Amino acid sequence: MQPTQSTLLTIIIGASVFALIFAVWLARWVLSQQRGKVEMQRISDAIQQGAEAFLTRQYRTISMLAIVVAAVIYVGYAFLRKSNPSDPVSNPRMLALYVTVSFLLGALSSGIAGFVGMWTAVRANIRTAAAAMSSLNGALQVALRGGAVAGLFVVSMSLLGVAGLFAVLTALTPATMTPADWAPHIPFLIVGYGFGASFVALFAQLGGGIYTKAADVGADLVGKVEAGIPEDDPRNPAVIADLVGDNVGDCAGRGADLFESTAAENIGAMILGVLLYRYFGIPGILFPLVAGAFGLIASIIGVMTVKTREDADPMQALNRGFYVTAGLSFVGFAGACKWLLGAPLQAAPDAWWHFLLCGIVGLLTSVAFLLITQYYTEYAYRPVKAIAEASQTGPATNIIQGIAVGLEATVLPVFTIGFAIVGSYYLGRASGLVNDAGVPIGGLYGTAIATMGMLGTVGYVLAMDTFGPITDNAGGIIEMSQQPESVRAITDRLDAVGNTTKALTKGYAIGSAALAAFLLFSAYLDEVFNYTGKRVVVDIARPELFVAGLLGAMLVFWFSSLAIKAVGRAAYSVINEVRRQFAEKPGIMQGTDSPDYGRCVDIVTIGALKEMVAPGVLVVAFPIVVGLVFKTFGLGAEAVAAFLMVATIAGILMAIFFNTGGGAWDNAKKYIETGVYGGKRSDTHKASVVGDTVGDPFKDTAGPSLHVLVKLLSTITLVLAPLFI
């Protein structure tokens, strides 16, 4: 017996609302913790103000851009779009309104999710710092639970949004249509939501990424290199901007990124579920959301189980929490498979356990990505050690080796993705589902389910990710307010763990983006089929499509160049400001005069907001131009597909290159700081600082923005497909 639509929606919405309430409770718990000494509070307040000021201004800019895009969508759908005979909403203006509203809702939700996460993070940092003054476990728990607020908000808002839109749209559908008529079209209307989310995510990640690295590079180059003062020294005028950057880049940025992932991937999977309507009905469409709801509960439990002994490695505690979450999420996933897919409308007795195996493939993929990322970015292993070793002969060999490691780091992830896609596709095909002609049709749903398996732990992963900037900030607060060495030892340990978890999240994000991209392609191809009745064949042996693919890969390079240069330019303005302050107020260095932190924060804010526009607009405009140009050759839909797929391939590889290369350089420096090859202040260490600085815009601006780019390209083509046909 299949569960009904209302049962399923109740579960999804119930779990999401519960998680939201729980997140609020967690936030209150975090807020109820002690805020430590006054001098610490002063620093934390400055960070908080800077971060909130940036986010407010950033959202204002993004809102204006979003309104322009919303207008384009409305006009495109209402007036330019080729009408589709099987549209569930016959009035084109009504349809345009639905898509536009879901775009705006997606954008708004993504904004809220990012804001809430950052709001908590900039309050959790000081409380983590205060807790670190008495115990490691206390600090660990405050930081992780602060991070979990972001994680739970992101996932539950995403589930709520998609499920809510689904519920509203089905309620609005004319009563004359049977579910079999309208169900296939609903997810396409929701696609605007995914586009809205990825639109905001792109600018949030870009703006935040540029902010954080401009401040970091600027602060380091003048502070550490020119003035010779340590990191996080209160005499450095850019130090607050640097701490603000950790929040706006890593919390708000990554929050929007993974909000977008879960939204887009759920939508993509739902679209594929529609293809199996004859077998699974509504439960097949809602399966991704149900699995996500169970994963959300698993993440809550996982977060709450984390605790550490004072003398233990906190990373082990976080790993335990991850395995608890993964295990519970697997149980929920298996249950959902049996319950939703185990009683199909037509005979398909083996389908549910085939899809369960697909879910396991996804889960194993996420574990593989975590292990591979650790191998390439932790200094226990060969790659980082090789970079440290190469630093002995100077910065040039450090850079050469780091780039070689970054390039090599693409190999294992690609094999993993390849196995996951082909494996889950063949498992799905073997599920026994066939169309009227007897052709197996479960393959793509199999890859969708694998993606869901991978995303089961997203809430926990995001909590671990936001843990990073919180502990980083806590360390900065302790350092700046000159607390005792023993407290620093605790925050340093947490900070090191935070670096690892941030790297892990990036690996996880790119892995799930790779799986999800394929989902969204398929959805795109289905959509074109829905409009034209013809299967799109993306034959890149055709010269036009080969060129479209070449353009797609080039976009990735072009965008990366713009993003990296943006950091350079914004950093340059910081450098000039810091130099100016040092020159005009010589008292700063003697500690008799205090630097003007606020001006630095302002300068980075303005710089980052200005610089994020060009690369962001490029990504949105370029696929549209490609589609319209190739439409004149009669190949709009095909060219956009080729563009999208090759861009995805290039984007995945370049993102891994940037993220891993950057992470490896960072930890090579940290490895040398443990005392090898001469330790701190040796020439080898200086060489490794160069690599670390080069890696900054790689791993925190270009790389993470590329995850979003990959998904944005998919959603934008999905939404705008009707224009290219």
Added chain:
Amino acid sequence: MQPTQSTLLTIIIGASVFALIFAVWLARWVLSQQRGKVEMQRISDAIQQGAEAFLTRQYRTISMLAIVVAAVIYVGYAFLRKSNPSDPVSNPRMLALYVTVSFLLGALSSGIAGFVGMWTAVRANIRTAAAAMSSLNGALQVALRGGAVAGLFVVSMSLLGVAGLFAVLTALTPATMTPADWAPHIPFLIVGYGFGASFVALFAQLGGGIYTKAADVGADLVGKVEAGIPEDDPRNPAVIADLVGDNVGDCAGRGADLFESTAAENIGAMILGVLLYRYFGIPGILFPLVAGAFGLIASIIGVMTVKTREDADPMQALNRGFYVTAGLSFVGFAGACKWLLGAPLQAAPDAWWHFLLCGIVGLLTSVAFLLITQYYTEYAYRPVKAIAEASQTGPATNIIQGIAVGLEATVLPVFTIGFAIVGSYYLGRASGLVNDAGVPIGGLYGTAIATMGMLGTVGYVLAMDTFGPITDNAGGIIEMSQQPESVRAITDRLDAVGNTTKALTKGYAIGSAALAAFLLFSAYLDEVFNYTGKRVVVDIARPELFVAGLLGAMLVFWFSSLAIKAVGRAAYSVINEVRRQFAEKPGIMQGTDSPDYGRCVDIVTIGALKEMVAPGVLVVAFPIVVGLVFKTFGLGAEAVAAFLMVATIAGILMAIFFNTGGGAWDNAKKYIETGVYGGKRSDTHKASVVGDTVGDPFKDTAGPSLHVLVKLLSTITLVLAPLFI
């Protein structure tokens, strides 16, 4: 009235033999020049010995690898290959023999072409140095004519090889077959030749590229950075190895690369000509070779017109020579179009001038590539200036800016390639040629003709390229033998021009590789069609093909990583040797003891040969493994095609990134050396040296090897296609 096959073969073979004789005459002319002072001769002799010793050992290694591959080809064709009902040679062992022999011939010819070029270059260097003692014009002419020996040998050997095989194979074809029966199959038999050529080119470029940069980086890091002695200082034990490296990397490597280009592109174009047999008969197949023959004569005239006033910029003289060559080659090309394609067997009155327009597209593409490369690598323009400016804030910002420039440098070339491919394809389609069903079929031949247009100037371009290492060596000889400042001024000017011409050739090589790759794809698809009677559809929306494409792009990253690391490892052994010599013989630095140059040469030789094997074997083995694995899914031919195409896209982009980034860093350093931002010995200059060193393995090892990789993948899949079906 169409020309006969024998007329055309006479022209092709006649022109090639004439060019060979002319090259011998040029070589004798170069050898007849003065060899300067005894101390200069001693250095030149050492370079010559080192280069010849390396090449001999390298060819020994490559021969062994080639024999293994030849055995695989023979066994594959004789025993494993699916037989093709329309084979011109019915006995599979006979066929296997043909393909294997043409592979070995291609390998041998490529080896000879590379060797002859280098043989002349290591003799022209000392004569250029000697000529520079009296005049700029004399030195320019000796260097360019020395380079032309290489250029003419490469192009004429390639034409002779392909035309000769064509002649022999047609003569061997049974008399019972009409030309219409056998002609379509001949080019496929010749494909082995292209594979042989690209096989040798890959290892020659890899080995040479690793050699030259290991020696360069090793010499610089210990000499310039640690010991503080200038470049090309005779006290540096690695200095001779460095000068040897210029020859084995730039002459022998690039010679093999462009030999391979012309061979593979001619073969690809001939295969496409076969498709138009009903219109153009044999002349349509031989057109590429005839156009090449005319271009060869144009290159001879172009080289001989080059002369400069003593006070002029020698680059202008070289540019004039290029435009003379391009103009003459265009005239020949137009004549060939009218003569060979202007009197078709079926009515197609407009075909010839459509194809002439395609040729113009190709010619303009080559000009565009030269201009774009100049913009991104010369310090008169923004990109290089921006890198120099960023060097003021240290090596990290120098590297970040350089990487951003390299990434951005892909944009215009991709648009150019896109226009060239789509433009020539549509011109060719509009030529009026149709198949039985009335479908236009001239499109791909149009892109082939565009490639031929681009390749018309290859002889001259290669002469300019080899000019680079000759003048570089001449400068080194002058420097090491401590000749007067006035002579150095002349060799410095020539050396700067040589840097530009080397960068231009790389741009040219990658541009033609991009166009040619498309040619070879099409040939591959035709071949599969010939075997299976089914059109291969490379639909990358299929999960298996998407994964194959992902693997292809990843191969480019993996290979680049191996190539870069190989340089690092080989350089490390040089560094240790130089340090050892400095430590054991303190007299070297005082000039009382002479360093052991030979040991450094030996060490780099052994290192480079060892290190070239892994990346080379990866490139050959990986596509075979991909083909065989996906064959088990029944998608061998399609997966290999997707693999090949996406690898080509990634290869083009990464090659441009590496070449341009490296060139821009190099010239940013040179720009600072002109006195800006503090000039030589400033911190800004030191920062720019870091970028220059990082760029070395990019632009001289990874980048150029990627050109070859792109073409090798095409030829290997063409030859081995029967195994994947």
